[in-house]
Amino acid sequence: MYWSEEIETIGRKELEKLQLRRLRTSLRRAASSRFYRELFQNAAIKPEEIRSLKDLTRLPFTTKADLRHSYPGGMLAVDPEKVVRIHASSGTTGQSTVVYHTAHDLDGWTDLVTRCLVMAGCTPRDIFQNMMSYGLFTGGLGLHYGAERLGMMVIPVGGGNTDRQIQFFRDFGTTVIHITPSYALHLNDVIKDMGLSHRDFKLRLLIFGAEPYSEATRAKIVEAYRVDTYNCYGLSEMNGPGVAFECGASDGMHVWEDNYIVEVIDPESGESLPPGKIGEVVLTTLNREAMPLIRYRTRDLAFLYEDTSCPCGRNFRRLSRIVGRADDMLIVRGVNVFPSQVEQVLMKLPEVGTNYQLLLDRVENLDRMTVRVEISGRMFHGEVGELRALRKKIQHELKEQILLTTEVELMEPGALPPSRGKAKRVIDNREI
Ligand code: DLL
Numbered sequence: 001m002y003w004s005e006e007i008e009t010i011g012r013k014e015l016e017k018l019q020l021r022r023l024r025t026s027l028r029r030a031a032s033s034r035f036y037r038e039l040f041q042n043a044a045i046k047p048e049e050i051r052s053l054k055d056l057t058r059l060p061f062t063t064k065a066d067l068r069h070s071y072p073g074g075m076l077a078v079d080p081e082k083v084v085r086i087h088a089s090s091g092t093t094g095q096s097t098v099v100y101h102t103a104h105d106l107d108g109w110t111d112l113v114t115r116c117l118v119m120a121g122c123t124p125r126d127i128f129q130n131m132m133s134y135g136l137f138t139g140g141l142g143l144h145y146g147a148e149r150l151g152m153m154v155i156p157v158g159g160g161n162t163d164r165q166i167q168f169f170r171d172f173g174t175t176v177i178h179i180t181p182s183y184a185l186h187l188n189d190v191i192k193d194m195g196l197s198h199r200d201f202k203l204r205l206l207i208f209g210a211e212p213y214s215e216a217t218r219a220k221i222v223e224a225y226r227v228d229t230y231n232c233y234g235l236s237e238m239n240g241p242g243v244a245f246e247c248g249a250s251d252g253m254h255v256w257e258d259n260y261i262v263e264v265i266d267p268e269s270g271e272s273l274p275p276g277k278i279g280e281v282v283l284t285t286l287n288r289e290a291m292p293l294i295r296y297r298t299r300d301l302a303f304l305y306e307d308t309s310c311p312c313g314r315n316f317r318r319l320s321r322i323v324g325r326a327d328d329m330l331i332v333r334g335v336n337v338f339p340s341q342v343e344q345v346l347m348k349l350p351e352v353g354t355n356y357q358l359l360l361d362r363v364e365n366l367d368r369m370t371v372r373v374e375i376s377g378r379m380f381h382g383e384v385g386e387l388r389a390l391r392k393k394i395q396h397e398l399k400e401q402i403l404l405t406t407e408v409e410l411m412e413p414g415a416l417p418p419s420r421g422k423a424k425r426v427i428d429n430r431e432i
Contacts, residue, residue: 002313003118003150004111007258009313018258020053022286027059030292033077035070056261057272061282061295064089067097067237076100078290088136089236099236100290106145108287109239112256113146116245119254119312120205120230124151127172127202131179131187132210133159133421138240139210143178146242152176159183160420162190169201176205178232181213181221182423185354188224189413198226207232209241211422212322212340216347220354231321237296238283244319252305252318259287262317263295264304267326275306280326281319299326330426332360332367337402339425342371345397351379351390355416361429370407371398377413 002008010018027047030036040047043060050056067075076083082102089097101109122128128147132139140158147154155168159180165187168174179187184206191197203225209232218229233253234243243260244253255262261284264273273279281298285291305318324338331337339358346352353374360369371394379390387410394408417424 001118001121003115008115008316010258010315012308012315015257015315016053019261019286022258023053023056023261023284024048024050026284026286026288026292027294029077029289030294033075033291035066035074036077036292036294039066053261056263056284056295059295061270061297062293063297064097064237064299071096072098075291075293077292078102083290086136087138087141087236087240097237099239101239102289105239105288105290108259109142109242110145110149112239112259113142113242114149115256116230116232116242117143117146117150117152117207119245119247119314120207121228121248122147122150122152122176122205126152126175126205127155128152128176128178129155129157129165129168129172129174131157131159131165131177131183137421138234138236139178139180142234142240142242143207162187162420166191166194166196169203173202175202176207177203178207180210180419180421180423181208181217182211182355182419183421184208184221184225185217186418186420188221189354189418191224198224203227205230209233212324212328214340214344214347215321216344220347233300233319233322235298235300237293237298238285239288243283247310247312247314249311251310252320254310254312254314254316255319257316260285262304262319264302265297267299267301273303275304278303278320278323281322301326328426330358330360330369330428332369332404335402335404337369337404341402342398343425345401346371346373346394349394349397351376352394353377353413355418356425357416358426359429360427367430368407369404370409372409372411372416374411374413374416379410380412 031047083100084103085101087099130143134140144156204227206227206229231246232241234241244255246253263282264279265282266273267280278301281300281302283296285293300322301324302320302322308315308317324340329336346356353376356373391408398406
Protein backbone atom coordinates (compact mmCIF):
# COMPACT_ATOMS: atom_id res chain seq x y z
CA MET A 1 0.00 0.00 0.00
CA TYR A 2 1.23 3.43 -0.94
CA TRP A 3 0.17 6.94 -0.07
CA SER A 4 1.86 8.58 -3.08
CA GLU A 5 2.47 5.61 -5.36
CA GLU A 6 4.13 7.51 -8.17
CA ILE A 7 6.83 9.03 -6.03
CA GLU A 8 7.22 6.06 -3.67
CA THR A 9 7.97 3.70 -6.55
CA ILE A 10 10.11 6.11 -8.56
CA GLY A 11 13.17 4.51 -10.22
CA ARG A 12 16.68 5.45 -9.07
CA LYS A 13 17.56 7.43 -12.21
CA GLU A 14 14.44 9.57 -12.03
CA LEU A 15 14.93 9.99 -8.31
CA GLU A 16 18.47 11.23 -8.75
CA LYS A 17 17.34 13.77 -11.33
CA LEU A 18 14.69 15.00 -8.94
CA GLN A 19 17.21 15.15 -6.10
CA LEU A 20 19.63 17.25 -8.11
CA ARG A 21 16.89 19.65 -9.18
CA ARG A 22 15.71 20.03 -5.60
CA LEU A 23 19.24 20.27 -4.20
CA ARG A 24 19.99 23.23 -6.42
CA THR A 25 16.82 24.97 -5.30
CA SER A 26 17.63 24.15 -1.68
CA LEU A 27 21.11 25.62 -1.97
CA ARG A 28 19.74 28.78 -3.56
CA ARG A 29 17.22 29.09 -0.74
CA ALA A 30 19.83 28.37 1.93
CA ALA A 31 22.04 31.13 0.55
CA SER A 32 19.42 33.68 1.55
CA SER A 33 20.10 32.94 5.23
CA ARG A 34 22.86 34.80 7.00
CA PHE A 35 24.50 31.57 8.13
CA TYR A 36 24.78 29.88 4.72
CA ARG A 37 25.68 33.09 2.89
CA GLU A 38 28.72 33.35 5.16
CA LEU A 39 29.49 29.64 5.09
CA PHE A 40 29.50 29.51 1.27
CA GLN A 41 31.57 32.68 1.12
CA ASN A 42 34.14 31.34 3.56
CA ALA A 43 34.33 28.06 1.65
CA ALA A 44 34.69 30.06 -1.59
CA ILE A 45 31.89 28.15 -3.24
CA LYS A 46 28.80 29.36 -5.05
CA PRO A 47 25.59 27.30 -4.98
CA GLU A 48 25.46 27.38 -8.80
CA GLU A 49 28.75 25.49 -8.92
CA ILE A 50 27.00 22.38 -7.60
CA ARG A 51 26.08 20.65 -10.86
CA SER A 52 25.84 17.00 -9.82
CA LEU A 53 24.91 15.05 -6.72
CA LYS A 54 28.59 14.13 -6.33
CA ASP A 55 29.43 17.83 -6.05
CA LEU A 56 27.55 17.89 -2.77
CA THR A 57 30.65 16.61 -1.00
CA ARG A 58 32.42 19.86 -1.91
CA LEU A 59 30.16 21.67 0.52
CA PRO A 60 31.05 22.00 4.20
CA PHE A 61 29.06 20.22 6.91
CA THR A 62 26.54 21.92 9.16
CA THR A 63 26.66 20.97 12.84
CA LYS A 64 24.52 21.26 15.92
CA ALA A 65 26.98 23.90 17.16
CA ASP A 66 26.23 25.96 14.03
CA LEU A 67 22.54 25.79 14.86
CA ARG A 68 23.25 26.94 18.39
CA HIS A 69 25.50 29.80 17.33
CA SER A 70 23.02 31.09 14.80
CA TYR A 71 20.16 30.99 17.33
CA PRO A 72 17.56 32.37 17.06
CA GLY A 73 17.34 33.55 13.44
CA GLY A 74 20.67 33.10 11.66
CA MET A 75 19.49 30.17 9.55
CA LEU A 76 16.11 31.53 8.61
CA ALA A 77 15.93 31.62 4.81
CA VAL A 78 12.53 33.26 4.31
CA ASP A 79 10.73 36.40 5.33
CA PRO A 80 9.65 35.81 8.99
CA GLU A 81 6.05 36.47 7.93
CA LYS A 82 6.06 33.20 5.99
CA VAL A 83 6.89 31.16 9.11
CA VAL A 84 3.90 29.43 10.67
CA ARG A 85 5.45 27.24 13.37
CA ILE A 86 8.67 26.49 15.20
CA HIS A 87 9.90 23.32 16.86
CA ALA A 88 12.94 22.77 19.00
CA SER A 89 15.23 19.88 19.66
CA SER A 90 14.96 17.93 22.87
CA GLY A 91 18.71 18.28 23.48
CA THR A 92 19.29 18.67 27.18
CA THR A 93 22.44 20.76 27.29
CA GLY A 94 23.20 24.33 26.28
CA GLN A 95 21.35 26.61 23.93
CA SER A 96 18.33 24.93 22.37
CA THR A 97 18.14 24.63 18.62
CA VAL A 98 15.14 25.94 16.80
CA VAL A 99 13.69 24.93 13.45
CA TYR A 100 11.32 27.14 11.45
CA HIS A 101 8.56 25.91 9.16
CA THR A 102 6.44 27.55 6.48
CA ALA A 103 3.01 26.19 5.58
CA HIS A 104 4.67 24.41 2.65
CA ASP A 105 7.18 22.77 5.01
CA LEU A 106 4.50 21.50 7.37
CA ASP A 107 2.45 20.21 4.47
CA GLY A 108 5.47 18.31 3.14
CA TRP A 109 6.31 16.84 6.53
CA THR A 110 2.71 15.76 7.12
CA ASP A 111 2.74 14.01 3.77
CA LEU A 112 5.91 12.08 4.65
CA VAL A 113 4.40 10.95 7.94
CA THR A 114 1.24 9.84 6.16
CA ARG A 115 3.38 7.81 3.75
CA CYS A 116 5.02 6.13 6.76
CA LEU A 117 1.70 5.25 8.35
CA VAL A 118 0.32 3.80 5.12
CA MET A 119 3.57 1.86 4.62
CA ALA A 120 3.00 0.33 8.08
CA GLY A 121 -0.49 -0.74 7.03
CA CYS A 122 -2.53 1.88 8.90
CA THR A 123 -5.95 2.74 7.48
CA PRO A 124 -8.71 5.24 8.25
CA ARG A 125 -10.36 2.50 10.33
CA ASP A 126 -7.53 2.59 12.85
CA ILE A 127 -7.70 4.30 16.23
CA PHE A 128 -4.40 6.01 16.81
CA GLN A 129 -3.20 6.89 20.30
CA ASN A 130 -0.25 9.23 20.17
CA MET A 131 1.72 8.65 23.37
CA MET A 132 4.58 11.01 22.60
CA SER A 133 4.61 14.44 24.14
CA TYR A 134 3.10 17.38 22.31
CA GLY A 135 4.72 20.81 22.22
CA LEU A 136 8.11 21.80 20.90
CA PHE A 137 9.07 18.11 20.70
CA THR A 138 8.17 16.83 17.24
CA GLY A 139 6.94 13.34 18.19
CA GLY A 140 3.51 14.71 19.17
CA LEU A 141 2.39 17.08 16.41
CA GLY A 142 4.46 15.35 13.71
CA LEU A 143 2.62 12.03 13.86
CA HIS A 144 -0.62 13.75 14.76
CA TYR A 145 -1.09 15.57 11.48
CA GLY A 146 0.02 12.62 9.38
CA ALA A 147 -2.49 10.36 11.14
CA GLU A 148 -5.27 12.89 10.65
CA ARG A 149 -4.44 13.27 6.98
CA LEU A 150 -4.81 9.53 6.60
CA GLY A 151 -8.17 9.74 8.33
CA MET A 152 -7.40 7.71 11.44
CA MET A 153 -9.17 8.68 14.63
CA VAL A 154 -6.45 10.41 16.62
CA ILE A 155 -6.24 10.42 20.41
CA PRO A 156 -3.71 13.19 21.15
CA VAL A 157 -3.07 12.07 24.72
CA GLY A 158 0.69 12.76 24.76
CA GLY A 159 3.18 11.08 27.10
CA GLY A 160 2.71 10.02 30.71
CA ASN A 161 -0.41 9.42 32.79
CA THR A 162 -0.10 5.71 32.28
CA ASP A 163 -3.34 4.63 33.94
CA ARG A 164 -5.33 6.89 31.66
CA GLN A 165 -3.48 5.59 28.60
CA ILE A 166 -4.56 2.07 29.50
CA GLN A 167 -8.09 3.23 30.19
CA PHE A 168 -8.19 4.77 26.68
CA PHE A 169 -6.97 1.52 25.12
CA ARG A 170 -10.07 -0.11 26.54
CA ASP A 171 -12.58 2.72 26.08
CA PHE A 172 -11.72 3.59 22.49
CA GLY A 173 -10.36 0.28 21.22
CA THR A 174 -6.98 1.77 20.28
CA THR A 175 -5.36 -0.20 17.47
CA VAL A 176 -2.16 1.76 16.78
CA ILE A 177 0.15 3.46 19.25
CA HIS A 178 3.15 5.74 18.87
CA ILE A 179 5.47 5.46 21.83
CA THR A 180 9.15 5.43 22.84
CA PRO A 181 10.54 1.90 23.36
CA SER A 182 11.43 2.65 27.00
CA TYR A 183 7.90 3.86 27.73
CA ALA A 184 6.46 0.78 26.00
CA LEU A 185 8.42 -1.38 28.44
CA HIS A 186 7.25 0.61 31.45
CA LEU A 187 3.66 0.63 30.21
CA ASN A 188 3.76 -3.12 30.00
CA ASP A 189 4.85 -3.37 33.63
CA VAL A 190 1.84 -1.28 34.64
CA ILE A 191 -0.47 -3.37 32.44
CA LYS A 192 0.77 -6.52 34.19
CA ASP A 193 0.42 -4.94 37.64
CA MET A 194 -3.21 -4.20 36.83
CA GLY A 195 -3.71 -7.88 36.06
CA LEU A 196 -4.29 -7.11 32.38
CA SER A 197 -2.64 -8.40 29.22
CA HIS A 198 -2.61 -7.85 25.46
CA ARG A 199 -5.82 -9.89 25.29
CA ASP A 200 -7.69 -7.04 26.95
CA PHE A 201 -6.87 -4.62 24.13
CA LYS A 202 -7.22 -4.31 20.37
CA LEU A 203 -3.68 -3.09 19.75
CA ARG A 204 -2.26 -4.40 16.50
CA LEU A 205 0.51 -2.01 15.61
CA LEU A 206 3.16 -0.15 17.52
CA ILE A 207 5.28 2.61 16.04
CA PHE A 208 8.35 3.55 17.96
CA GLY A 209 11.29 5.85 17.70
CA ALA A 210 12.90 8.92 19.26
CA GLU A 211 15.55 6.91 21.11
CA PRO A 212 17.91 4.03 20.42
CA TYR A 213 16.90 0.52 21.41
CA SER A 214 18.11 -2.97 20.66
CA GLU A 215 16.55 -5.87 18.76
CA ALA A 216 16.28 -7.68 22.10
CA THR A 217 14.11 -4.85 23.43
CA ARG A 218 11.94 -5.02 20.34
CA ALA A 219 11.53 -8.78 20.85
CA LYS A 220 10.45 -8.15 24.45
CA ILE A 221 7.88 -5.59 23.33
CA VAL A 222 6.50 -7.86 20.59
CA GLU A 223 6.19 -10.70 23.09
CA ALA A 224 4.33 -8.50 25.57
CA TYR A 225 1.94 -6.74 23.21
CA ARG A 226 1.71 -9.26 20.33
CA VAL A 227 1.76 -6.46 17.77
CA ASP A 228 3.66 -5.57 14.62
CA THR A 229 6.30 -2.97 15.32
CA TYR A 230 7.71 -0.29 13.05
CA ASN A 231 10.84 1.71 13.64
CA CYS A 232 10.57 5.41 12.90
CA TYR A 233 13.62 7.65 12.68
CA GLY A 234 13.86 11.40 12.60
CA LEU A 235 15.17 14.49 14.32
CA SER A 236 13.78 17.95 14.84
CA GLU A 237 16.42 19.51 12.61
CA MET A 238 15.04 17.41 9.71
CA ASN A 239 11.36 18.12 10.68
CA GLY A 240 11.06 15.30 13.19
CA PRO A 241 9.67 11.75 12.88
CA GLY A 242 9.30 10.41 9.35
CA VAL A 243 12.76 10.88 7.87
CA ALA A 244 13.14 7.10 7.59
CA PHE A 245 10.67 4.35 8.39
CA GLU A 246 10.45 0.57 8.14
CA CYS A 247 8.30 -1.18 5.58
CA GLY A 248 6.63 -4.56 6.08
CA ALA A 249 9.91 -6.31 5.23
CA SER A 250 11.27 -5.14 8.64
CA ASP A 251 14.73 -4.90 7.17
CA GLY A 252 16.06 -1.36 7.46
CA MET A 253 14.24 1.96 7.24
CA HIS A 254 13.52 3.59 3.88
CA VAL A 255 14.86 7.13 3.81
CA TRP A 256 12.48 9.42 1.90
CA GLU A 257 15.14 10.42 -0.56
CA ASP A 258 12.93 12.73 -2.56
CA ASN A 259 13.04 14.92 0.58
CA TYR A 260 16.49 14.14 1.98
CA ILE A 261 19.90 13.22 0.67
CA VAL A 262 21.50 10.74 3.03
CA GLU A 263 25.23 10.18 3.42
CA VAL A 264 27.19 8.12 5.94
CA ILE A 265 30.60 9.47 6.86
CA ASP A 266 33.53 8.55 9.03
CA PRO A 267 32.92 10.76 12.10
CA GLU A 268 36.65 11.35 12.52
CA SER A 269 37.80 12.14 9.00
CA GLY A 270 34.51 13.30 7.46
CA GLU A 271 35.12 10.99 4.45
CA SER A 272 32.13 9.25 2.84
CA LEU A 273 31.73 5.61 3.76
CA PRO A 274 30.40 2.88 1.45
CA PRO A 275 27.16 0.98 2.16
CA GLY A 276 27.50 -1.57 4.95
CA LYS A 277 29.96 0.52 6.95
CA ILE A 278 28.77 2.08 10.18
CA GLY A 279 29.34 5.81 10.42
CA GLU A 280 27.64 9.11 11.12
CA VAL A 281 24.44 9.86 9.25
CA VAL A 282 24.52 13.17 7.38
CA LEU A 283 21.33 14.61 5.91
CA THR A 284 20.47 17.40 3.49
CA THR A 285 16.91 18.72 3.20
CA LEU A 286 15.55 18.94 -0.34
CA ASN A 287 12.09 20.33 0.10
CA ARG A 288 12.24 22.89 2.85
CA GLU A 289 11.72 26.60 2.52
CA ALA A 290 12.10 28.21 5.93
CA MET A 291 15.27 26.49 7.00
CA PRO A 292 17.11 24.32 4.51
CA LEU A 293 19.96 22.39 6.12
CA ILE A 294 22.90 21.25 4.04
CA ARG A 295 24.99 18.20 5.01
CA TYR A 296 23.77 18.23 8.59
CA ARG A 297 25.78 15.98 10.89
CA THR A 298 23.24 14.09 12.99
CA ARG A 299 25.79 12.39 15.31
CA ASP A 300 23.67 9.23 14.84
CA LEU A 301 25.56 6.10 13.90
CA ALA A 302 24.13 3.65 11.37
CA PHE A 303 24.88 2.13 7.96
CA LEU A 304 23.19 2.21 4.57
CA TYR A 305 22.10 -0.96 2.79
CA GLU A 306 23.80 -1.72 -0.50
CA ASP A 307 20.68 -2.95 -2.21
CA THR A 308 18.21 -0.27 -3.26
CA SER A 309 15.42 -2.61 -4.31
CA CYS A 310 12.99 -3.92 -1.73
CA PRO A 311 10.11 -6.41 -1.87
CA CYS A 312 7.76 -3.57 -0.90
CA GLY A 313 8.35 -1.93 -4.29
CA ARG A 314 10.14 1.15 -3.02
CA ASN A 315 13.62 1.95 -4.24
CA PHE A 316 14.51 4.42 -1.53
CA ARG A 317 17.76 3.58 0.24
CA ARG A 318 17.46 1.75 3.53
CA LEU A 319 19.18 2.82 6.70
CA SER A 320 19.98 0.37 9.48
CA ARG A 321 18.68 0.92 12.98
CA ILE A 322 20.58 3.61 14.84
CA VAL A 323 23.30 1.74 16.69
CA GLY A 324 24.32 4.64 18.90
CA ARG A 325 25.38 8.23 18.84
CA ALA A 326 28.84 9.52 18.13
CA ASP A 327 28.52 11.57 21.32
CA ASP A 328 26.92 8.77 23.39
CA MET A 329 29.93 6.62 23.17
CA LEU A 330 31.34 6.10 26.62
CA ILE A 331 35.01 5.60 27.11
CA VAL A 332 35.48 3.48 30.18
CA ARG A 333 39.03 2.59 31.10
CA GLY A 334 39.95 3.27 27.50
CA VAL A 335 37.31 0.91 26.09
CA ASN A 336 34.60 2.29 23.83
CA VAL A 337 31.17 1.29 25.05
CA PHE A 338 27.76 2.11 23.66
CA PRO A 339 24.78 1.94 26.01
CA SER A 340 23.00 -0.06 23.28
CA GLN A 341 25.51 -2.89 23.67
CA VAL A 342 24.69 -3.17 27.35
CA GLU A 343 20.98 -3.07 26.57
CA GLN A 344 21.34 -5.87 24.02
CA VAL A 345 22.87 -8.12 26.70
CA LEU A 346 20.36 -7.26 29.43
CA MET A 347 17.17 -7.51 27.41
CA LYS A 348 18.06 -10.99 26.15
CA LEU A 349 17.92 -12.37 29.68
CA PRO A 350 14.45 -13.50 30.77
CA GLU A 351 15.30 -12.92 34.45
CA VAL A 352 15.85 -9.26 33.76
CA GLY A 353 13.02 -6.74 34.00
CA THR A 354 12.48 -3.73 31.77
CA ASN A 355 14.57 -0.91 33.17
CA TYR A 356 18.25 -0.29 33.62
CA GLN A 357 20.75 2.48 34.21
CA LEU A 358 24.47 2.89 33.71
CA LEU A 359 26.38 4.69 36.40
CA LEU A 360 29.92 5.87 35.85
CA ASP A 361 32.24 7.13 38.48
CA ARG A 362 35.92 7.34 39.23
CA VAL A 363 37.36 5.48 42.19
CA GLU A 364 41.04 6.11 42.94
CA ASN A 365 41.50 7.49 39.45
CA LEU A 366 39.99 4.43 37.84
CA ASP A 367 36.72 4.40 35.94
CA ARG A 368 34.04 2.21 37.37
CA MET A 369 30.89 1.26 35.53
CA THR A 370 27.92 0.05 37.50
CA VAL A 371 24.95 -1.48 35.76
CA ARG A 372 21.79 -1.12 37.78
CA VAL A 373 19.13 -3.39 36.46
CA GLU A 374 15.63 -4.22 37.56
CA ILE A 375 14.92 -7.93 37.74
CA SER A 376 11.65 -9.62 36.95
CA GLY A 377 9.04 -9.98 39.70
CA ARG A 378 9.48 -13.73 39.80
CA MET A 379 13.23 -13.45 40.39
CA PHE A 380 12.75 -10.85 43.08
CA HIS A 381 10.99 -13.33 45.29
CA GLY A 382 13.61 -15.98 44.57
CA GLU A 383 16.45 -17.38 46.64
CA VAL A 384 19.52 -15.32 47.55
CA GLY A 385 21.71 -17.93 45.85
CA GLU A 386 19.72 -17.55 42.65
CA LEU A 387 20.22 -13.79 42.72
CA ARG A 388 23.93 -14.14 43.25
CA ALA A 389 24.12 -16.49 40.29
CA LEU A 390 22.15 -14.05 38.14
CA ARG A 391 24.49 -11.22 39.04
CA LYS A 392 27.47 -13.33 38.04
CA LYS A 393 25.77 -14.32 34.81
CA ILE A 394 25.07 -10.69 33.86
CA GLN A 395 28.63 -9.72 34.69
CA HIS A 396 29.94 -12.55 32.57
CA GLU A 397 27.72 -11.79 29.56
CA LEU A 398 28.62 -8.10 29.73
CA LYS A 399 32.30 -8.92 29.84
CA GLU A 400 31.91 -11.07 26.73
CA GLN A 401 30.14 -8.29 24.88
CA ILE A 402 31.92 -5.10 25.99
CA LEU A 403 35.18 -6.51 27.32
CA LEU A 404 34.85 -4.72 30.63
CA THR A 405 34.31 -5.90 34.15
CA THR A 406 31.30 -4.09 35.54
CA GLU A 407 29.62 -3.89 38.91
CA VAL A 408 26.07 -5.20 38.69
CA GLU A 409 23.36 -4.10 41.08
CA LEU A 410 20.09 -5.98 40.94
CA MET A 411 17.13 -3.79 41.76
CA GLU A 412 13.56 -4.67 42.61
CA PRO A 413 10.97 -4.09 39.87
CA GLY A 414 9.99 -0.41 39.73
CA ALA A 415 13.03 0.79 41.71
CA LEU A 416 14.52 2.85 38.87
CA PRO A 417 12.81 6.02 37.61
CA PRO A 418 10.36 4.90 34.88
CA SER A 419 10.53 6.41 31.41
CA ARG A 420 7.51 8.24 30.03
CA GLY A 421 9.33 9.65 27.04
CA LYS A 422 12.98 9.51 26.14
CA ALA A 423 14.80 7.45 28.74
CA LYS A 424 17.87 8.78 30.55
CA ARG A 425 20.08 5.74 30.86
CA VAL A 426 23.52 7.05 31.67
CA ILE A 427 24.62 8.90 34.77
CA ASP A 428 28.21 9.96 34.37
CA ASN A 429 29.64 11.34 37.59
CA ARG A 430 33.22 11.30 36.38
CA GLU A 431 33.53 14.94 35.32
CA ILE A 432 32.26 16.26 38.62
O1 DLL B 1 13.14 12.35 18.56
C1 DLL B 1 12.00 12.90 16.52
C2 DLL B 1 11.22 11.65 16.61
C3 DLL B 1 10.05 11.62 17.33
C4 DLL B 1 11.62 10.51 15.94
C5 DLL B 1 9.30 10.47 17.36
C6 DLL B 1 10.88 9.35 15.96
C7 DLL B 1 9.72 9.31 16.68
P1 DLL B 1 14.75 14.90 18.52
O2 DLL B 1 14.12 15.16 19.83
O3 DLL B 1 15.37 16.03 17.80
O4 DLL B 1 13.68 14.33 17.52
O5 DLL B 1 15.81 13.75 18.71
C8 DLL B 1 16.45 13.21 17.61
O6 DLL B 1 16.64 11.01 18.62
O7 DLL B 1 19.14 12.22 16.39
C9 DLL B 1 18.40 10.10 17.38
O8 DLL B 1 19.57 10.18 18.18
C10 DLL B 1 17.22 9.76 18.26
N1 DLL B 1 16.26 8.94 17.50
C11 DLL B 1 15.16 9.35 16.86
N2 DLL B 1 14.52 8.28 16.29
C12 DLL B 1 15.28 7.18 16.59
C13 DLL B 1 15.17 5.78 16.30
C14 DLL B 1 12.98 13.14 17.64
N3 DLL B 1 14.16 5.27 15.60
C15 DLL B 1 17.37 12.09 18.01
N4 DLL B 1 16.14 4.97 16.76
C16 DLL B 1 18.04 11.46 16.83
C17 DLL B 1 17.17 5.46 17.47
C18 DLL B 1 16.38 7.61 17.35
N5 DLL B 1 17.32 6.75 17.78
